[in-house]
Amino acid sequence: xxxxxxxHAPGALLTKVLHHLRDxxxxxxxxxxxxxxxxxxxISDSMSKLIMRGLVERAEVGCYxxxxxxxxxxxxxxxxxxxxxxxxxxxxxxxxxxTLRQRAWAAMRMSASFTLGDLVVAASRDDRDATSNAGRxxxxxxLAGYVIEMPVRQKGTRMTSNGFKRYRLVRNTGPVAxxxxxxxxxxxxxxxxxxxxxxxxx
Numbered sequence: 001x002x003x004x005x006x007x008h009a010p011g012a013l014l015t016k017v018l019h020h021l022r023d024x025x026x027x028x029x030x031x032x033x034x035x036x037x038x039x040x041x042x043i044s045d046s047m048s049k050l051i052m053r054g055l056v057e058r059a060e061v062g063c064y065x066x067x068x069x070x071x072x073x074x075x076x077x078x079x080x081x082x083x084x085x086x087x088x089x090x091x092x093x094x095x096x097x098x099t100l101r102q103r104a105w106a107a108m109r110m111s112a113s114f115t116l117g118d119l120v121v122a123a124s125r126d127d128r129d130a131t132s133n134a135g136r137x138x139x140x141x142x143l144a145g146y147v148i149e150m151p152v153r154q155k156g157t158r159m160t161s162n163g164f165k166r167y168r169l170v171r172n173t174g175p176v177a178x179x180x181x182x183x184x185x186x187x188x189x190x191x192x193x194x195x196x197x198x199x200x201x202x
Contacts (some may be wrong), residue, residue, distance in 0.1 A: 006143065011080050013038070014043075014080040015079050015080045016050055017032065017043065017047070018039075018050060018055060018056070018066075018074055018080065019037065019074055019080070020035060020036060021056065021066045021070065021074070022066070023066060023074075025065060026059040026063040026065045027065070028064075029043050029044060029063050033037070036189070042078065044122075046065055047112065048103065048122070049106075049109065050070070050142050051106050051109055051175060052154065052176075053069075053080075054070075054174070055067060055070035055073055056070055057109075058110050058118075059183050074098070083166060089147055094145045100122075100124060100125070100127040100134065101133070101134075101179075102176075103122070103124075104122070104134050104137060104177070105176075106121045106123075107119055107122035107123050107166045108147070109169060109175075111166045111169070111174055112168070113150060113166050113167065114166065114168075115164040115165065115166055115167070116134055116164070116167075117131075117164060120134050120168050121136045136180075137180065139169060140187060140198055141178070142144075144186070144187040144196045144197065145170075145171065145197035146178065146187065147169055147170065148167065148168055148170050149166070149167055150165075150167060172188055173192055174189075174190075174191025174192075175191070176180075177190075178190070178196070181195070185198045186198055
């Protein structure tokens with residue numbers, strides 16, 4: 001089992017997970033872990049990348065299924081590489097790079113709710129100022145109406161802690177992370193191909 005869990009190249013992992021999913025069937029990470037003999041981290045990372053490519057979607061909390069593009073890719077026997085590019089659908093140009101904000105956006109799409117700390121754990125790959133970067137991005141998404149702050153905080157571990165703000169993604173427009181444009185104070189949404197004002201919640 002341990003050899004199987006460590007022997008896969010990133011592209012092979014993505015391909016293995018993609019081809020194990022079935023049209024119309026929602027599978028949990030626990031099920032995939034048991035079926036494929038992979039670690040939860042391997043499966044979670046693979047799901048994040050497949051969601052970024054528009055091949056998989058979170059049908060409900062902790063349960064994942066193929067998108068229409070994923071069904072087509074699987075039926076065509078698509079073999080994936082580890083890069084962040086994906087099949088072009090004609091709907092959008094896929095300008096994403098493997099950045100902290102792109103990974104954070106993918107994590108938001110996979111989560112029912114999240115704290116800033118959750119995003120940093122899920123998205124950081126030794127990025128500089130990851131917490132500050134993710135915090136600025138979340139604040140911009142809140143101002144543009146993509147993310148809401150939830151009324152109940154997550155409890156902190158210290159007696160004096162006020163807890164941690166929890167957020168929820170309420171405007172999930174697609175796999176490509178919207179980009180904050182500070183000069184215009186807008187979010188450019190590549191999924192919609194339009195600018196969205198960051199004054200919506202002011």
